Amino acid sequence: MSGNADVQHPLADWNAKLVSIRRELHAHPELSHEEFRTTEAIRAWLAEAGVRIADFPLKTGLVAEAGGLHGGPVVALRADIDALPVREETGLPFASRHDGKMHACGHDFHTAALLGAAFLLKERERELPGTVRLIFQPAEEKAQGANLVLASGALRGVKAIFGLHNKPDLPVGQIGIKAGPLMAAADGFVVELHGVGSHAAVPEASVDPIVAAAQLVTALQSIVSRNVGPLQSAVVSVTRLQAGTSWNVIPEKAVLEGTLRSFDPDVRLLVRERFEQVARGVAAAFGAGVRVRWIEGPPAVINDPYWAEAAAAAAAKAGLTAVEPVPSPAGEDFAFYQREVPGVFAFIGTFGPHEWHHPAFDVDERALPLAASYLANAAEEALLRLTRTGEETGERRDRA
Structure with missing residues (x-):
């Protein structure tokens, strides 16, 4: 002691x-x-x-x-x-x-x-x-x-x-x-992915927001590893993923929530910009709509x-x-x-x-x-x- x-x-x-x-x-x-x-x-x-x-x-x-x-x-x-x-x-x-x-x-x-x-x-x-x-x-x-x-x-x-x-x-x-x-600066995020619902047996008639959400969770992990320098620091964590109400229905919407943590104001802005770019890009690739909302935390x-x-x-x-x-x-x-x-x-x-x-x-x-x-x-x-x-x-x- x-x-x-x-x-x-x-x-x-x-x-x-x-x-x-x-x-x-x-x-x-x-x-x-x-x-x-x-x-x-x-x-x-x-x-x-x-x-x-x-x-x-x-x-x-x-x-x-x-x-x-x-x-x-x-x-x-x-x-x-x-x-x-x-x-x-x-x-x-x-x-x-x-x-x-x-x-x-x-x-x-x-x-x-x-x-x-x-x-x-x-x-x-x-x-x-x-x-x-x-x-x-x-x-x-x-x-x-x-x-x-x-x-x-x-x-x-x-x-x-x-x-x-x-x-x-x-x-x-x-x-x-x-x-x-x-x-760290502690920001929260909410991402809504909007698709087209359908019967689960007819996926071609849908725009599946769950598939888009799954790809987005993976893609978001590349933001820090490929945009933030090794001597800097940031964390992007998806902590909630919610979609659907039944085993045989493709839903119309999926929601992701999570947090961004950073220590440098410039890194904070960079990660937020790349986050929105990645979200728009993934959604577009699957034909889905997307809305990103930030919950501003303390710096x-x-x-x-x-x-x-x-x-x-x-x-x-x-x-x-x-x-x-x-x-x-x-x-x-x-x-x-x-x-x-x-x-x-x-x-x-x-x-x-x-x-x-x-x-x-x-x-x-x-x-x-x-x-x-x-x-x-x-x-x-x-x-x-x-x-x-x-x-x-x-x-x-x-x-x-």
């Missing part, structure tokens, strides 16, 4: 408080846009600690602030608060009390960590050379919450933003921080090099060992914030036997104080750097 996995805070019950919060959240998961109880619980914990709530119009989720007593720049920390429609199979004593809903991605851990950071920053409030905006974001699992926060104005004036995600394949005490792409999470270096410094102060993480093809709507302001998303080690979204997913709670300390340190480090000569506006000579 690397780093200081058993870090203790001067407040004797601080670690226990964070664990208690995480378990309370875990027992009461709420899906995207339904996080009303979660929001009120967060509000109560912040009020108990004397952390002020900011006035930004959000239906669920909330924004709080620490510092700002002496003016100065503004930076932000973000955690997601929603759960997944998964039936929990952990057997934990604090398992979900709501059947079919579970914190199977660790957002309860993220929320507890940001609350811990809020408590730390409140203690240091008089020394903070600026304001830390604490964003408890709803609806990450639907990739909609970040845009709701942006629409509320909560990122107005923010110079840098930091977030994290638990990572079960990293040991407690490690944190994955890297400049550049960390998580890739791309970390700012300058702030990645600052994040590594903050991690070291928290007793964490920074490592180079393997980029994840999963999507994360933190990327929408990075379109507006530079920022860093990190992977915090929470060693566990199951990946995100598994019904038996769990985290090692010893990582909670480490995550909270890292977030607080990242905010403080960013404020200190922004208040140095020549950096008050966030303009940096060495920003890529």
Whole structure:
């Protein structure tokens, strides 16, 4: 185990408080846009600690602030608060009390960590050379919450933003921080192939959309292998194919659904263009009509090099060992914030036997104080750097 996995805070019950919060959240998961109880619980914990709530119009989720007593720049920390429609199979004593809903991605851990950071920053409030905006974001699992926060104005004036995600394949005490792409752009697609129905015994009277769909599934696999360079990366996966209602009827329509994952914006555009060309070509070859609909997901999470270096410094102060993480093809709507302001998303080690979204997913709670300390340190480090000569506006000579 690397780093200081058993870090203790001067407040004797601080670690226990964070664990208690995480378990309370875990027992009461709420899906995207339904996080009303979660929001009120967060509000109560912040009020108990004397952390002020900011006035930004959000239906669920909330924004709080620490510092700002002496003016100065503004930076932000973000955690997601929603759960997944998964039936929990952990057997934990604090398992979900709501059947079919579970914190199977660790957002309860993220929320507890940001609350811990809020408590730390409140203690240091008089020394903070600026304001830390604490964003408890709803609806990450639907990739909609970040845009709701942006629409509320909560990122107005923010110079840098930091977030994290638990990572079960990293040991407690490690944190994955890297400049550049960390998580993929995640787009969905729906393809409708329109043919002519017929009796299954008279296929010559039909335009069979199932045959066209089968050829299209195979043809789509050539897009990445023959259009994306070996040093780049993309994934095209067809995950659903539906057609027909009877064994003796050739249907009129077949539907394919799936996902495109990519890390480079240019690759993302190229693959989408080639996808539509291939779909039109295959459909035409079989005499079928085709309609391609894209479900726009978040762009890739791309970390700012300058702030990645600052994040590594903050991690070291928290007793964490920074490592180079393997980029994840999963999507994360933190990327929408990075379109507006530079920022860093990190992977915090929470060693566990199951990946995100598994019904038996769990985290090692010893990582909670480490995550909270890292977030607080990242905010403080960013404020200190922004208040140095020549950096008050966030303009940096060495920003890529």
